[in-house]
Amino acid sequence: DGGITQSPKYLFRKEGQNVTLSCEQNLNHDAMYWYRQDPGQGLRLIYYSQIVNDFQKGDIAEGYSVSREKKESFPLTVTSAQKNPTAFYLCASSTGSTTGELFFGEGSRLTVL
Amino acid sequence: GENVEQHPSTLSVQEGDSAVIKCTYSDSASNYFPWYKQELGKRPQLIIDIRSNVGEKKDQRIAVTLNKTAKHFSLHITETQPEDSAVYFCAGYSGTYKYIFGTGTRLKVLA
Numbered sequence: 037d038g039g040i041t042q043s044p045k046y047l048f049r050k051e052g053q054n055v056t057l058s059c060e061q062n063l064n065h066d067a068m069y070w071y072r073q074d075p076g077q078g079l080r081l082i083y084y085s086q087i088v089n090d091f092q093k094g095d096i097a098e099g100y101s102v103s104r105e106k107k108e109s110f111p112l113t114v115t116s117a118q119k120n121p122t123a124f125y126l127c128a129s130s131t132g133s134t135t136g137e138l139f140f141g142e143g144s145r146l147t148v149l
Numbered sequence: 150g151e152n153v154e155q156h157p158s159t160l161s162v163q164e165g166d167s168a169v170i171k172c173t174y175s176d177s178a179s180n181y182f183p184w185y186k187q188e189l190g191k192r193p194q195l196i197i198d199i200r201s202n203v204g205e206k207k208d209q210r211i212a213v214t215l216n217k218t219a220k221h222f223s224l225h226i227t228e229t230q231p232e233d234s235a236v237y238f239c240a241g242y243s244g245t246y247k248y249i250f251g252t253g254t255r256l257k258v259l260a
Contacts, residue, residue, distance in 0.1 A: 076158070077252060078155075078238060078251055079238065079248075079250040080250075092246075138185075140193050
């Protein structure tokens with residue numbers, strides 16, 4: 037069954053800790069994305085990657101890091117430098133064409149205690 | 150920078166009535182406009198999209214219209230049903246791997 041899998045679904049973090057959110061896709065998509073969702077603010081782009089071993093900062097990249105060592109995997113690390121990390125995080129992928137549909141994972145809800 | 154404004158932020162309609170959500174974009178290079186539906190606690194899913202060379206597209210009870218001159222596009226849902234209750238997001242895309250999303254509309258269909 038093709039799709040995008042995010043884990044964990046819920047995550048609690050103490051202040052000062054780094055956490056890594058997993059995102060795996062078996063759609064053979066070239067492009068992958070991480071979005072942050074806060075109430076009333078829509079979806080904001082954190083990082084995106086067009087191809088393996090390449091990624092670009094989005095609008096709110098500060099305090100986050102990513103890697104793209106494999107086509108199917110795009111993990112996001114929320115570092116201690118992110119001042120307000122409590123949010124819902126969505127991973128997505130697309131074919132990367134000029135009008136490609138975004139396919140989203142189920143999301144990961146991070147709460148800082 | 151580029152942005153997409155979406156209105157209203159909340160919308161309540163009686164079951165069977167129509168619902169309209171409007172978005173305005175700023176990037177003239179935008180050429181693809183998808184609409185996503187997100188039910189509570191679930192992933193956003195594409196419900197309809199439109200490309201810049203088309204003025205209107207329909208899919209059963211859902212339609213999207215695009216006015217390139219005015220830089221706005223709208224989602225129309227007719228004969229609303231309780232299962233249409235969700236948050237709807239519009240987006241603009243200019244082919245640079247960056248989708249610009251609106252802030253979402255929470256639609257409530259009252260039975």
